[in-house]
Amino acid sequence: MSSHDDDRRHDDARASEPQDGQGEDKKPSPLKNPRVKWTLIILGLLAVVLFIVWLVHHLLVGRYLQETNDAYLQADSVAVAPRVNGYVTQVFVQDHAWVKAGQPLLQIDDRTYRAQLEQAQAAVAVRQADIVAAQAGVDGYRAQLAQSRTQVTSAAAQLKFANAEVARFAPLAASGADTHEHQEQLHQQRDQAKAQYDAARAQVTGADSQIAAGEAQLEQAQAGLKQAQANVDQAQVAMEDTHLKAAIAGRLGDKTVQVGQFLSAGARTMTIVPVDALYLTANFKETQVGLMREGQPVEIKVDALSGVTLRGHVESLSPGTGSQFALLPPENATGNFTKVVQRVPVRIRVDAGAEARKVLVPGMSVTATVDTRSAKDAKDRTQDEADRADAQDRDKP
Known part of the structure; x- marks a missing residue:
């Protein structure tokens, strides 16, 4: 076979091959499929409905939610801290425990504060005795005053009688019907009555001064009793402060106190x-x-x-x-502002x-x-x- 025949066979084979883009069936568009088309339409309508629902919710509710x-x-929270110094003798609660208002939390050694309380109570008893003594003194001075006033009345009567005797016998002495000695005796009795009267009045004045002094002592004793009672109250408060209680109800946290620990006033314990x-x-x-x-x-x-x-x-x-x-x-009034x-x-x-x-x-x-x-x-x-x-x-x- 000649070469010319081979060339013709190759040309016929190339001519029989389909050209690019020719001879192949074209694929149909997915949008022409009714099922796909309705699916897209339904999804679009659903998106529009959801958007409308979201918009309505946003306008009516959403924009007002911050x-x-x-x-x-x-x-x-309330920090538990003592108001007194001392060593911790007991701790009644555990970490993170629930407590009620008034529940005991811890105890501080109270021996020193108990002694101070007893000392203050003894001082109150002393002041009460001072008041009783001062009141008795005032009552005695008032009795002396009453007695002195009675003596003044008696002395005044004697002085009045002595003056009357002198006045009655003075004309007789002038006419010679009374002796000179009797007249001098009457003058002497009048002078004695006058001296007794002055002495009685002086006793009244002294009794008044003693009563004033006694009342001042009584007021001083009463003031001392108030001070002693205040010391008792202060010692009682210090005694009570050694027993710490929960001020409110809640749970305990940040508990750092232990038995034997020395606490200063104001130290946080829990x-x-x-x-x-x-x-x-x-x-x-x-x-x-x-x-x-x-x-x-x-x-x-x-x-x-x-x-x-x-x-x-x-x-x-x-x-x-x-x-x-x-x-x-x-x-913001200085420099650049942002x-x-x-x-x-x-x-x-x-x-x-x-x-x-x-x-x-x-x-x-x-x-x-x-x-x-x-x-x-x-x-x-x-x-x-x-x-x-x-x-x-x-x-x-």
Whole structure:
């Protein structure tokens, strides 16, 4: 076979091969499939419905829900510290124990304070005896005063009689009917009566002075009794302070005291956490608190209770942002200024049951969501007040 015949066979083979894009069946478009088309339509309608539902929920509810995760559980804990010095003789509680108000916590050695109390009580007894003695002295001086006044009355009567005798015998002595000696005797008796009268009056004055002095001593003794009683009360308080009791109910934490340890007045021994009075401090941005009011409901999600939603309500809003109460408040009137969104602490009451409170402790992280729909008209009222104030300013001459 010649080479020319081979070339013809190769050309015929190439001519019989299909060209690119020719001879193959074209695949139909998926959109022409009715099942796919209706599936896409249904999905589109479902997306539109979901968007409308979301939009309606956002307009009616969602935009009034203010959420923050800058929130932590807190409690007004009470530190247990003695007011007296001494060695610890007994500790009645264990770590993390539940205590009731008035329950004994620990005992400090009270021997020294018991001796001081007995000494103060003895001083009271001495002062009471001083009062009895001073009162008796005053009563005696008053009796002497009464006796002196009686002597004054008697001396006055004798003096009056002596003066009358002198006056009666004076004409007789002048006419010579009475002797000179008798007249001198009458004058002598009158002078003696006058001296007795003066002496009696002096005794009355002395008795009055003694009564005043006795009453002063009585008042001094009474004042000493009050001071001694105050010392007893102070010693009694110190004696009672050696027995520390729980001021509130709660759980114990940060317990560091041990038997035999010496405690100084004011030294912290343990802390009582009132877990039944837990509250939440949520730091909301200033752009979130425009509609927040006391009493609004709050949803609370605690990280320690995954999947559990607790309830609460707003108790109060801080009168200032957190930066205003910082140790070094910002000074925005100097240097360059960069606006930073401030946060406002909001106190929220936690309405949790007994089971949840077994887990909740101060310091836990929380996500809080406040429902502010109850104040949704507040912005309109605020704007109306501003417009009225502006109108009044324009009406002023």
